Amino acid sequence: MILASPPFWIHPAAAVAVLAYGSAAVMGARINEVNTRRLLGLAWVAHALALLGLLAGPVRFGFAPALSVTAWLVVTAYLVERQIFPQLKTRWAMGSLGACAVVLAAFFPGTLLHERASAWLPLHWALGLSAYGMFGAAVVHAWMMTRSERKIRMGQDVDNGLPLLTLEKFTFRFVTAGFMLLTATLVAGVFFGESLYGQGRGQWRWDHKTIFAVLSWLTFAVLLIGRSQWGWRGRRAVRVLYIGSGLLLLSYAGSRFVLEVLLGRAG
Numbered sequence: 001m002i003l004a005s006p007p008f009w010i011h012p013a014a015a016v017a018v019l020a021y022g023s024a025a026v027m028g029a030r031i032n033e034v035n036t037r038r039l040l041g042l043a044w045v046a047h048a049l050a051l052l053g054l055l056a057g058p059v060r061f062g063f064a065p066a067l068s069v070t071a072w073l074v075v076t077a078y079l080v081e082r083q084i085f086p087q088l089k090t091r092w093a094m095g096s097l098g099a100c101a102v103v104l105a106a107f108f109p110g111t112l113l114h115e116r117a118s119a120w121l122p123l124h125w126a127l128g129l130s131a132y133g134m135f136g137a138a139v140v141h142a143w144m145m146t147r148s149e150r151k152i153r154m155g156q157d158v159d160n161g162l163p164l165l166t167l168e169k170f171t172f173r174f175v176t177a178g179f180m181l182l183t184a185t186l187v188a189g190v191f192f193g194e195s196l197y198g199q200g201r202g203q204w205r206w207d208h209k210t211i212f213a214v215l216s217w218l219t220f221a222v223l224l225i226g227r228s229q230w231g232w233r234g235r236r237a238v239r240v241l242y243i244g245s246g247l248l249l250l251s252y253a254g255s256r257f258v259l260e261v262l263l264g265r266a267g
Helices: 010-027 033-055 063-084 091-107 121-153 164-197 208-230 234-262
Strands: none
Touching: 010 033, 010 091, 033 063, 033 091, 063 091, 063 121, 063 234, 121 164, 121 234, 164 208, 164 234, 208 234
């Protein structure tokens, strides 16, 4: 049997995305804001085309495409924020993140989707990856917030472009949105289970992916409760956010990395 080849545009689009992201990261300080914005916009479009190529024809997915979608969503959030706060300065971080994600997905495109997978699987993926993206954006904002606090304590100029309170507000908005999406993802897993992947009837299975996802959900729930009831902020809140994000990263992306790369298995 001859398998359909991936769309012809996927590799050129990935190359354009890497070049544009890399140029925005390396040359961002030497070119004006308009050209930097154009480079990131070009990279964002090319990145989207490269991801679309994974879903056209024989659908492939795995840990690297999941991370690539996450990076694309983080860049999307950044570009939207730049329209509201033009002074926001994370071009190097966004360009580096996007370029690394595209390269990783090019080398590890994932495995072919099971032919009997449920029609609800794309929705399940969309919810889960959207949660990844929201928490990824929260981590970026928390990193900027931590860096700003450190510079303030050392008496240095803060160059993020946003006040600390604004960064904190956006961090927890992304955490709240991610928590809601993660909750919806887990609920879908409870109701549909393995039927999503066409490997059996719906059932709840305590595998590594599920355990890490539930642990991350509990961690984020504690973070939001701590923020609401005890006013958690600063280093304590950031540490809990990093722990929850790390657990979430291990749930799907980490499990798939072990299967695809370390064990060389498709399932």
